[in-house]
Amino acid sequence: MSTGDGATPGTATLGRRTPGLVPVTETMRTSERRAPEPPPAAAPEPPEPAARAMGAFWRLLGSELGLTFRRPRNLVMLAVLAMVPVVVGVALRAFGSGDDDMSGIVQDVAGNSLMLTFVSFSFLVLLLMPVAVSVVAGDSIAGEAGGGTLRYLLAAPAGRTRLLAVKYLNAAVYAYAVTAVVALSALVTGLILFPAGDVTLLSGTTISLGDGLLRIAVAVAYVGAGMAALAAVAVALSTFTEVPIGAIAGTMVLVIVCQVLRAIPELAVITPYLLPTWFTNFDAVLRAPIDMGALGEGLLAFGAYIVLFGSIAWARFSGKDITS
Amino acid sequence: MTTVTQEAGAPFGAAPPSGDAAIVTRGLTKRFKGGQVAVDALDLTVPRGSVFGFLGPNGSGKTTTIRMLLGLVAPTEGEYSVLGLPLGRALPKVGAVVEGPAFYPYLSGAANLMRFDAADPTARRATAARRIADALERVGLSAAAGKRYRNYSLGMRQRLAIAAALLGPRELLVLDEPTNGLDPQGTREVRALVKEIAADGTTVFVSSHLLAEVEQMCTHAAIMRTGRLVAEGTIASLNGGVVTRIRVETPDPAGAARVLTGLGLADVRAEGREVTAELGGHAPERINAALVGEDVAVRGLAVVRPSLEDVFVGLTGEGFDVDG
Structure with a gap:
């Protein structure tokens, strides 16, 4: 039942054939099960230049990013995440020095400033970063529906596919922002508290500081992709409810259930299918050379999750009756 | 242009610029x-x-x-x-x-x-x-x-x-x-x-x-x-579906009813000190003159135009605010 998105090509073709009238039964057939597609605003409109449609798309994305990055709640989450590497760094510095039985991690960090980034990621990537990402992504559609603004956005008309694409891209940008903030905070804290210089990897190889920074960039790209995959799950849940906290809590429950399942050895066969399994693969950058296989597998899993949950979100949202 | 032709009664006020x-x-x-x-x-x-x-x-x-x-x-x-x-x-x-x-x-x-x-x-x-x-x-x-x-x-x-x-x-x-x-x-x-x-x-x-x-x-x-x-x-x-009536307030309802009937007005009804009748094509001032000429004291005279509420009651037999 997707007559809602009047901008889909099916409807428009129909509009040309039978001017003015939009037979419902036909629209259902032609556009109900279409795969996710780029913003359709440009597709059927005859004279509207594609550049203009793209400009309008970026304008809406800009508006969305403006809302997200000005909203105090979202900024507080970023600030809290930025605090964690500082706390970890200070704790390691305070309790780590002079202690003879330092664990591997503490030794690594104490030995080189860059290692704090990886330690921070391993602390945050399984719970706190997913919380921040699911708050923004889970709120995306459900928050607008709950506040009633969704009906005005769609009547504007934002276009359903276009709005969903903007909402997802916005969540993905926030996911990368979360990752970058953690990395940056850890890097700065590390450089202040611990010696900079060549980095000794897990495999014992030593690399230069520049190479180390490059590897941090690769880790940020990878972890960000993982968070963006989680955002796809949260956006999909967000299309099923008008209560944002429901979509947020739902995503968190999924993350936690996955951790529990991973902890059960008998269920080892299913762990490759669980999204959080792949979050920690960023440590592949600490091998020499970088374990591209592990990163590639992880990215493949993230891509699969984005496609799967993106499709679910699109199928649900494009045909949904907006009654809020 | 659209194949749908305009129906409904003759337009009133601003005329439609095009046929659709x-x-x-x-x-x-x-x-x-x-x-x-x-x-x-x-x-x-x-x-x-x-x-x-x-x-x-x-x-x-x-x-x-x-x-x-x-x-x-x-x-x-x-x-x-x-x-x-x-x-x-x-x-x-x-x-x-x-x-x-x-x-x-x-x-x-x-x-x-x-x-x-x-x-x-x-x-x-x-x-x-x-x-x-x-x-x-x-x-x-x-x-x-x-x-x-x-x-x-x-x-x-x-x-x-x-x-x-x-x-x-x-x-x-x-x-x-x-x-x-x-x-x-x-x-x-x-x-x-x-x-x-x-x-x-x-x-x-x-x-x-x-x-x-x-x-x-x-x-x-x-x-x-x-x-x-x-x-x-x-x-x-x-x-137009509901007729316009004239309402006469008088201490002599019987006399007034007689005059109105004499003038040829239909559906003359007397209730207490009020007499009402269908106005038809009669001029209210002529009715007033006739009443005064017949020595019927007129305390009030009003033309009661039908409101949409009357139309609604006429169509459904119910008060407007009654929920079905």
Whole structure:
């Protein structure tokens, strides 16, 4: 039942054939099960230049990013995440020095400033970063529906596919922002508290500081992709409810259930299918050379999750009756 | 142009500039999942240039119809056309207030309008500030443009919703209960605004459960009851269904009744000190002269024109505010 998105090509073709009238039964057939597609605003409109449609798309994305990055709640989450590497760094510095039985991690960090980034990621990537990402992504559609603004956005008309694409891209940008903030905070804290210089990897190889920074960039790209995959799950849940906290809590429950399942050895066969399994693969950058296989597998899993949950979100949202 | 020809009574007031209608629905039906039929085989024609009152008690299917016209809810059966265009191309030319205002509480009035303007792919960023200022000016909110929506009064919120509907050049304005929550002063202002907008040639489709309001503002009206259309036409033609009566207040009802009957008036009824009769083609001043000539003391004389309420009662045999 997707007559809602009047901008889909099916409807428009129909509009040309039978001017003015939009037979419902036909629209259902032609556009109900279409795969996710780029913003359709440009597709059927005859004279509207594609550049203009793209400009309008970026304008809406800009508006969305403006809302997200000005909203105090979202900024507080970023600030809290930025605090964690500082706390970890200070704790390691305070309790780590002079202690003879330092664990591997503490030794690594104490030995080189860059290692704090990886330690921070391993602390945050399984719970706190997913919380921040699911708050923004889970709120995306459900928050607008709950506040009633969704009906005005769609009547504007934002276009359903276009709005969903903007909402997802916005969540993905926030996911990368979360990752970058953690990395940056850890890097700065590390450089202040611990010696900079060549980095000794897990495999014992030593690399230069520049190479180390490059590897941090690769880790940020990878972890960000993982968070963006989680955002796809949260956006999909967000299309099923008008209560944002429901979509947020739902995503968190999924993350936690996955951790529990991973902890059960008998269920080892299913762990490759669980999204959080792949979050920690960023440590592949600490091998020499970088374990591209592990990163590639992880990215493949993230891509699969984005496609799967993106499709679910699109199928649900494009045909949904907006009654809020 | 559209193949749908205009029906309904002869247009009243502003004549439609072209032969097509602003809104046409044929057999439009919405059955919700629970099996409840909100709108049942609705055939509606809204002539261009009209101020069309969409009447009905709460729960009669007005809002569901409006949601279908705006593409928020998919019809179960039937077809509809807005401005003779595919919905995606029609909506940028439609301004809408649906079921009350809904905005972002943490944004100012102007920022809220900027947000909804960004959602419209045909709106230009370059002219946005100008258009927003104009729209706010038009509803008298210029002074509160920078104030957060959270701190707006109900009346200001309603005005902001109307301002959002006026952001661009509109050919059709859909206003769902636009005077809800407004004080008498605000109600008058909205009525004046609607008349002003209609004078520019914009078609206005306004839903209301207040009969008197529609009677004052509209050229055409349709009446809904439990999802069905019970009447449609110009206000004049709707009122034509119920006859105009004359009412005489007198201490001598028997004498007055005799005179009225003598003059050939039909359906003479005496109740207490009031005598009423169908006016027919008689001039009220002649009736008064005849009464005085026959020495019947006249304390009051009034021509009672039928209101939409009488039309509604005549059509359904029920009070208007009785919910089905």
